[in-house]
Amino acid sequence: MSNTYTVAILGATGLVGTYLRELLEVREFPLKELRLLASERSAGERLAFKGEWLTVEAVSEASFKGVDIVLASAGGAISEQWVPIAVKHGAVVIDNTSHFRLKEDVPLVVAGVNDADLEHHKGIVANPNCSTAQLMPVLKALNDAIGLKRVIVSTYQSVSGAGKEAMQELLESSRYYVQQGEVDTDGLMYKEQLPENAKLCFERPMAFNVVPKIDTFSDEDYTKEELKLVYETRKMLHMPNLPISATAVRVPVLVGHSEAVTIDFVRPTSPSEVRQVLERTPNVVTAERSQNFATPRETAGTDPVYVGRIRRDLSNPEAGVCLWVVADNLRIGAALNAVRLAETLVQNSWLGVGV
């Protein structure tokens, strides 16, 4: 096998596709060729890469001939259709959608966390959901060192998780609100202030609001987003019965997911032991004081997972610790992990199906 690789980005014109292109460039991925694939609608668009203009092509079976790695980020239905075709042509697909994540023979991997799962892939590797991905380095390290007994997560998720249009909707609806709206001090009744025909990504207003529903509802009255966090975490930790629950909430933030995490451990521990474990965990940055923390606006555009507010859980002082975990959901939660997975496959010569 050569030392350079042909990579295709499926969904090249989307938000994560844009990030993938940027990261392949700045991380100097050993490319032979980069193919930008998208729907018929986007075909012909020209996008910059390493000082040249590449033309987006409409995805077809021919697109995958000679491709070593596909980075797929165009939605579950697109992956369902094209990923098996790419694999048939000998490519390894790193899939960013939820479509294959829980399938038994598809490794679900955060690079640097459970790389061993990657080795025996059958041509498809799944990239976990963004809110799960940023939690994994933290939970894995703490499980290995201390042992998890129960995990409760409340999320504060940015709108970029729902794509470019969602970011525009938040910006536009916020602009409309602050221009038209005023603080009605005689009652503070805020009226719906969007134009009637506005096309909306969100069912409820996102400007100056929080909404505890991401994706659609599923089993047990949980949203799919919450269940992804539960099932994907269990799969990656190889703990199918780990007690874990989540409340996933969309907040009016553009980029960066935050999580309030409460962990019960299997034995007595302390915030300082937790801190020591996390300080030696790769890709995790620990606030230097328990009273310090990151916020999404500071961390958007950066690579690490930030852990702050490390403190004793007052409801379980012997064996419980609370954390505040923030990361750029488009990086660790999507594009960065995909590129890191590609790098890991290449470095370990794990390309090719059934190696």
Added chain:
Amino acid sequence: MSNTYTVAILGATGLVGTYLRELLEVREFPLKELRLLASERSAGERLAFKGEWLTVEAVSEASFKGVDIVLASAGGAISEQWVPIAVKHGAVVIDNTSHFRLKEDVPLVVAGVNDADLEHHKGIVANPNCSTAQLMPVLKALNDAIGLKRVIVSTYQSVSGAGKEAMQELLESSRYYVQQGEVDTDGLMYKEQLPENAKLCFERPMAFNVVPKIDTFSDEDYTKEELKLVYETRKMLHMPNLPISATAVRVPVLVGHSEAVTIDFVRPTSPSEVRQVLERTPNVVTAERSQNFATPRETAGTDPVYVGRIRRDLSNPEAGVCLWVVADNLRIGAALNAVRLAETLVQNSWLGVGV
């Protein structure tokens, strides 16, 4: 005792003061006279009440002569100074600050929840913190009917909890951001875009951000806001050792606090039992389906506490239930509870010190 009462609002020009005035009017509180008290700076301002203009007076010892009830909402230092003087003059003070809340001989009460605690007041009644107040009807009802074992709360708190200036800061900084800012799709690095000399209520930017710090830090690396929720809940439930912890997070919402609540019960229960209990709880509105919920923008300006997303806790399926609790923090969390406490005192003839 007459059937009408002289009431003084201490902090009449503030956000909660404005609400208090409105609620005394619309709820037709039996007033003999209303006195509007504030600092020297605001003295002379004229504010509307029942179609008349009342003049704000600078607070002094004379302000409290002949006053039956003081509604105090001007900050802890002001209450520390003036509340004892008001009590000396025979008034009952309903204090909205944190100053007296945890004192042993001061009842801490949510009207309709633990009214019995009100009866033996010594002239001061404390109004709980906003994030605690909206949780109390829910926790009290569930404790009485099923029994609480452990409570974990993550809050999503609006900026109005920090006053009028904080609301203006969020609106202005958001306006600045959407006018100057643009989505930098080549990296989404959001720069700090406020003018350099902007006077700020918040240490970190609030526009398009979330910040896990409300009030200052205190014991065990918890913020005072978080400890208020812990200690005040324990006091009102008469459960000094209730295992309870909180993460209090400020979100870019103008009015309305939301809370993701995980409850372990002392015995097996179900979402439907929890729903049945809450459906018969006064001042609580339960979403008609477990998949439904309120958001702050819909509920701002209304009186009830809204409970939605009532579902089994996947990390404790036998005896755990998760909830999403939303309320207008300026009403149930402040002004409305103060006026309801005044109404309860009057209806039960519990005015006068040491009754």
